[in-house]
Amino acid sequence: MHSFSEENYLKAIYHLGADGAKISLTAIAEALHNNPASVIDMVKKLTEKKLISYDKKKGAKLTNSGIKAAMEIIRKHRLWEVFLLEKLGYKWDEVHNIAEQLEHVGDSGLAERLEKFLGFPDYDPHGDPIPKADGKIAEVFKTMLIEVEAGKQYKVVAVKDTSAEFLHYLQKLGIGIGTRIKVIEKIAFDGSLVIQIEKNTNTTISNKFAENVLVS
Amino acid sequence: MHSFSEENYLKAIYHLGADGAKISLTAIAEALHNNPASVIDMVKKLTEKKLISYDKKKGAKLTNSGIKAAMEIIRKHRLWEVFLLEKLGYKWDEVHNIAEQLEHVGDSGLAERLEKFLGFPDYDPHGDPIPKADGKIAEVFKTMLIEVEAGKQYKVVAVKDTSAEFLHYLQKLGIGIGTRIKVIEKIAFDGSLVIQIEKNTNTTISNKFAENVLVS
DNA sequence: ATTATATTTGCGGCTAGTCTAATTAAATAC
DNA sequence: GTATTTAATTAGACTAGCCGCAAATATAAT
Secondary structure (H helix, E strand, C coil): CCCCHHHHHHHEEEEEECCCCCCCCHHHHHHHCHHHHHHHHHHHHHHHHCEEEECCCCEECCCCCHHHHHHHHHHEEEEEEEEHHCCCCCCCCCCHHHHHCCCCCHHHHHHHHHHHHCCCCCCCCCCCCCCCCCCCCCCCCCEEHHCCCCCCCEEEECCCCCCCHHHHHHHHHCCCCCEEEEEEEEECCCEEEEEECCCHHHHHHHHHHHHCCEEE | CHHHHHHHHHHHHHHHHHHHEEEEHHHHHHCCCCHHHHHHHHHHHHCCCCEEEEECCEEECCCCHHHHHHHHHHHHHHHHHHHHHHHHCCCCHEEEEEHHHCCCCCHHHHHHHHHHHHCCCCEECCCCEEEEEEEEECCCEEEHHCCCCCEEEEEEEEECCHHHHHHHHHHHCCCCCCCEEEEEEEECCCCCCCEEECCCEEECHHHHHHCCEEEE
């Protein structure tokens, strides 16, 4: 078993690597709200444990066993999120922080049982796919709302940011997983978008906001 | 919020104090499989936080806020045990270790929701009462099997030891919460008991075993 | 009362994980 | 190609939580 801290590093590295970019020490430090000097120690440790490889030029990269470990944590995290939302009645923006703690509890056996109890859900409440017991994770076709073409209607499939502030704002606007959104107009000046949510009146959103809403 | 370690100390002190005996540093050390020298540090810390009081002669004692904190942990522990057994299908002897980790997750809000989801259970799978949100805990009238008089029939209401070995053995003998037991004979020589479990043939159990089965 | 045993406590030291400050190396700008 | 900025790294220090040893203090036994 890996320590609480090790698991958080693995998870962070996994997420940072999602877009194929180089994973620098500073990127990891930022993701974990840590100091780069702290990160380097843990990177050394994880390298010794053969969970990641690290090269100053190429950055950090999960090894196969690192990926496997990260998947198990993410699997538990997302399953617990489903549990908290569906069974305990938590709101969308509340589940993340609690799942962050629950994800480190128990072993893969717990995930198996929880998954079965929840009826083998495929997605968590933020629209992210739940890795299966074998580590396989569904590829989701998704685009940032900022990048889609105007006029066509899309469906919200996930959100990028999972902060309470963002999720709260989404809720206020009436946007959730499955909500239909049409981009009416792109404002060239500052990149903001005028969008139509379901069949309601138009709303203007910032480009930062539009970068964190994923549609397909 | 208190640390993982602090919470374990509070829980241990609570349990040690159940029979009114003096709670010495060595007793705490033993309960937590720690060194007495480590215990004294934490005892100082908990005293500063006004969660316990400590006096060399009188031993350690939870303050009111210490009791409150301990209750919340025990409440979460026992609720999670019910969840693991009833919802995830874990066996009697498996729930304790996982609940030991889950008990430190989240806040009292989580306990409230979990309790509601589980239908406000009064007892955990080991027969121990689950503290309510206000910290009240049902007094259970229970006696060690070793102390009851022969000939009368009793019902198992709880177990003292929660080790996997003990629980496993219980299961093997067909003893669980609610099982009816009659003491047939007390062997003066070594304190073992001949008992009848439900309506089955007689079995002999050691006095150590009989000290850990609680009946009423 | 004196010895024997057990408990408490102080002290130094250890590991994991973090920090700040300073240094070195690499990337970018000019 | 040198200067400037940014990133990586080293060194030293800190906290939480634990340990072992040894001295001091209680408690129990004779």
